[in-house]
Amino acid sequence: MTTFRAPRGTHDLLPADRIRFTRLERLAADLATRYGYRPIETPSFEQAAVFERGIGAVTDVVEKELFRIAPRTEESESWALRPEPTAGIVRAYVQHGMQTWPQPVKLTMTGPMFRYDRPQAGRYRQFWQFDVEAIGDPGPAVDAEIVELGARFYREAGLDGVEVLLNSVGDAACRSAYVATLTEYYRALRGLLPPTEQDRLERNPLRLLDSKDPAMAAPNARAPRITDHLCEACADHFALVRAHLDALSVPYLIEPALVRGLDYYTRTAFEYYLPGREGQQQALGGGGRYDGLVELLGGRPTPGIGFGIGLDRLVLALDETGVAPPAEPVPAAVVVGADPAATIDRLRVATDLRAAGIAARAELGRRKLGKQLEAAARDQAHFAVILGDEQADGQVQLRDLKAGSQKLIPIADLAREVARADAAHRHGLDKG
Numbered sequence: 001m002t003t004f005r006a007p008r009g010t011h012d013l014l015p016a017d018r019i020r021f022t023r024l025e026r027l028a029a030d031l032a033t034r035y036g037y038r039p040i041e042t043p044s045f046e047q048a049a050v051f052e053r054g055i056g057a058v059t060d061v062v063e064k065e066l067f068r069i070a071p072r073t074e075e076s077e078s079w080a081l082r083p084e085p086t087a088g089i090v091r092a093y094v095q096h097g098m099q100t101w102p103q104p105v106k107l108t109m110t111g112p113m114f115r116y117d118r119p120q121a122g123r124y125r126q127f128w129q130f131d132v133e134a135i136g137d138p139g140p141a142v143d144a145e146i147v148e149l150g151a152r153f154y155r156e157a158g159l160d161g162v163e164v165l166l167n168s169v170g171d172a173a174c175r176s177a178y179v180a181t182l183t184e185y186y187r188a189l190r191g192l193l194p195p196t197e198q199d200r201l202e203r204n205p206l207r208l209l210d211s212k213d214p215a216m217a218a219p220n221a222r223a224p225r226i227t228d229h230l231c232e233a234c235a236d237h238f239a240l241v242r243a244h245l246d247a248l249s250v251p252y253l254i255e256p257a258l259v260r261g262l263d264y265y266t267r268t269a270f271e272y273y274l275p276g277r278e279g280q281q282q283a284l285g286g287g288g289r290y291d292g293l294v295e296l297l298g299g300r301p302t303p304g305i306g307f308g309i310g311l312d313r314l315v316l317a318l319d320e321t322g323v324a325p326p327a328e329p330v331p332a333a334v335v336v337g338a339d340p341a342a343t344i345d346r347l348r349v350a351t352d353l354r355a356a357g358i359a360a361r362a363e364l365g366r367r368k369l370g371k372q373l374e375a376a377a378r379d380q381a382h383f384a385v386i387l388g389d390e391q392a393d394g395q396v397q398l399r400d401l402k403a404g405s406q407k408l409i410p411i412a413d414l415a416r417e418v419a420r421a422d423a424a425h426r427h428g429l430d431k432g
């Protein structure tokens with residue numbers, strides 16, 4: 001028999017992991033709402049051209065990692081699974097005429113992304129991102145707002161000490177002179193470059209700077225830096241972003257080698273790291289400004305900025321730093337009974353509790369009462385509701401498994417009693 005496994009580079013989120021992701025997704029949604037970012041959901045796949053044009057055809061993400069969907073017929077459009085949310089969100093901004101909405105349009109989305117990368121620790125073919133985008137604001141204040149929002153997300157998720165690396169990658173005006181200088185630099189070292197990088201040198205020299213090839217580490221370390229070639233407008237913008245971050249007391253490190261792996265970036269670029277980690281493969285999150293992207297995807301020239309935070313890497317970092325995962329929810333009550341065959345009674349009582357908003361499990365098997373109670377204790381339930389002969393008088397035994405006490409109560413009062421006692425118990429736990 002074939003034994004099936006999850007595809008390479010993907011991972012199942014079993015309940016304990018799913019609960020952690022759910023908690024992070026909720027925090028992401030709450031925080032984005034607190035900062036005025038509204039939820040959006042775009043499809044998990046788009047026309048491949050959205051990514052080719054938006055992210056850039058000569059980038060690792062498109063050239064090597066795009067998850068293309070095999071067309072079913074020759075006439076089919078060419079589609080690809082989304083490697084990141086920004087291009088799709090900007091496509092939606094243009095498609096739905098959001099440039100006529102009050103600007104900026106602030107949006108957030110959290111969900112799975114797909115990159116056909118070589119899998120390793122922290123690098124998956126399906127991974128989750130918390131993304132925010134502010135479209136229609138040239139900054140610099142919104143740049144600082146977004147950098148600060150990301151930093152706060154890590155703290156509220158329980159990960160302290162995350163560092164912000166910050167740079168400016170210039171704009172169309174200053175980039176071309178810099179790219180010419182960079183091309184000249186790499187051409188002089190041509191013989192030392194791996195063949196794929198030699199090829200890229202003529203097509204997109206900036207991408208050599210974020211090459212994952214170890215042979216590029218030395219040439220990249222000595223490469224000319226964009227920050228030495230910024231035009232006045234970009235240099236002013238960068239200074240103002242820093243001034244806003246300083247005013248908010250958000251610490252950051254200037255990293256002139258940070259260029260990001262996607263072509264759409266202009267001016268502000270940033271990444272989040274645990275101290276001592278470097279290289280985009282280790283980044284917990286990253287983002288930046290993309291003032292040309294809306295136009296590239298068919299809209300009017302519109303500035304924008306955002307970030308993507310990798311939730312898988314955040315969970316790994318929380319584990320590494322010893323942050324305990326959240327506890328799984330436990331039922332307030334488990335309904336058990338003296339008559340193993342009386343599954344209808346147990347299911348009916350549990351259904352009434354659930355209808356009253358109480359997390360309840362019913363013993364649906366036909367084990368003896370002792371075994372049923374053992375299972376209730378294993379579930380860490382607060383109460384066992386024990387059905388027995390007293391049912392004839394409209395009563396049940398309510399056993400408090402935490403306190404070890406038991407009392408007879410009318411079935412009519414059961415939901416109210418369980419809800420009251422469980423709320424009091426949880427309140428005590430919260431305070432403790």
Ligand code: HAM
Nearest residue numbers: 084086123124127283284285286287288306307308310
């Ligand atoms: P990115 O730097 O390509 O940016 O990805 C953002 C984050 O997603 C990374 O820092 C990392 O935590 C996570 N990530 C990326 N690839 C993988 C992978 N293969 N496995 C696990 N985690 C991964 C973007 O995607 C931009 N869209 C961010 C942005 C939004 N810029 C402006 N707006």
